[in-house]
Each structure stands twice: as structure tokens, then as C-alpha cells.
Amino acid sequence: MRILLVFLLLPTSILADTLVAARTIRAQSVIMPEDLSLVGHDVPGTLADPDAAIGMEARVMLYAGRPIRPGDLTPPALVDRNQIVTLWYVRGGLAISAEGRALGRAAMGDRLRVMNLASRSTVTGTVTETGEIIVGPPTR
Structure with missing residues (x-):
């Protein structure tokens, strides 16, 4: 034993x-x-x-x-560099959308720099599961 x-x-x-x-x-x-x-x-x-x-x-x-x-x-990238994406700014009852060009590759939940095609300004947003970008203050 x-x-x-x-x-x-x-x-x-x-x-x-x-x-x-x-x-x-x-x-x-x-x-x-x-x-x-x-x-x-x-x-x-x-x-x-x-x-x-x-x-x-x-x-x-x-x-x-x-x-x-x-x-x-x-995780697989949903957005590729130079891809045209939809930008969304949502705050309260206001929702604004615009087209932008991705300045890098990103997966869902990643932060990504995007150039707004209308204003030529660069903004940073978060990639959603549909490949759209949410910009502006984070929602709680």
C-alpha cells in the first residue's frame, strides 16, 4: 500500500x-x-x-x-483598411450617420480611426458586430 x-x-x-x-x-x-x-x-x-x-x-x-x-x-476583422463604412453618432434621441473610410483593420469591439468623407476630419469609434462604427461619447 x-x-x-x-x-x-x-x-x-x-x-x-x-x-x-x-x-x-x-x-x-x-x-x-x-x-x-x-x-x-x-x-x-x-x-x-x-x-x-x-x-x-x-x-x-x-x-x-x-x-x-x-x-x-x-478575432476576425470586420473592417479592412480603406473600406467605406457607416459612421454613427448617437446621443439621447439624436442619431446622425455619415460615410467614412477606415484607416486600419479592426474586429468587433476594436477602436478604429476613420476619415469622415464629407468633412475630411478623422474620428475614432468602436466597431459593431455589423461593421458599422459608433463615434462620440461612450454609452453607459
């Missing part, structure tokens, strides 16, 4: 699967299930669950067979 207790108390390494790229994936590509593969060894600091990567966007080039780290992925 003592021997069994000693074996239970000894540190053991638990093998877990590691998520790797099945093929080379370019930056700014959305990850699909066929892009991923699991290998049977544990690499600390990498993803093990394919569901955590599917639907995300690659921030950097992911090479085939290399482990995927959480920092390699980001």
Missing part, C-alpha cells in the same frame, strides 16, 4: 494533444477545421482545443506542423 501511495505522489507528466497547422496559413486568413491537426505530444503555451482556433484569424504566418499559440490568433 505504501508503494502505491508513493507512486501517486510522484510528479507525472500528463500527455495532452497539441494543435498544429496542417498546412501553411497566411496571416489574416480565417482558420477552418481542415487547416488544423492534433499531435500527441504536449508543448507548453500552445492550444490543445481546435474549437479555440476555428473561426479565428491568423495574426502571423502559421507554418505546417508548427504548434499554434494563443497569441498567433485574433
Whole structure:
């Protein structure tokens, strides 16, 4: 019985699967299930669950067979640089919309600089789930 207790108390390494790229994936590509593969060894600091990567966007080039780290992925961008977007200013009962040109790429909830096409002024707003930009004071 003592021997069994000693074996239970000894540190053991638990093998877990590691998520790797099945093929080379370019930056700014959305990850699909066929892009991923699991290998049977544990690499600390990498993803093990394919569901955590599917639907995300690659921030950097992911090479085939290399482990995927959480920092390699980001939510997919809804707005691309130079895309024409709708700007919304909403305050109380007032709602004003205008067209603008995105000055960068952004995902939902990100802050983004946009040039108002009518006034040529630059404003900063938050990207919504529809890809529109809410500018002005934050709503509580």
C-alpha cells in the first residue's frame, strides 16, 4: 500500500494533444477545421482545443506542423483598411450617420480611426458586430 501511495505522489507528466497547422496559413486568413491537426505530444503555451482556433484569424504566418499559440490568433476583422463604412453618432434621441473610410483593420469591439468623407476630419469609434462604427461619447 505504501508503494502505491508513493507512486501517486510522484510528479507525472500528463500527455495532452497539441494543435498544429496542417498546412501553411497566411496571416489574416480565417482558420477552418481542415487547416488544423492534433499531435500527441504536449508543448507548453500552445492550444490543445481546435474549437479555440476555428473561426479565428491568423495574426502571423502559421507554418505546417508548427504548434499554434494563443497569441498567433485574433478575432476576425470586420473592417479592412480603406473600406467605406457607416459612421454613427448617437446621443439621447439624436442619431446622425455619415460615410467614412477606415484607416486600419479592426474586429468587433476594436477602436478604429476613420476619415469622415464629407468633412475630411478623422474620428475614432468602436466597431459593431455589423461593421458599422459608433463615434462620440461612450454609452453607459
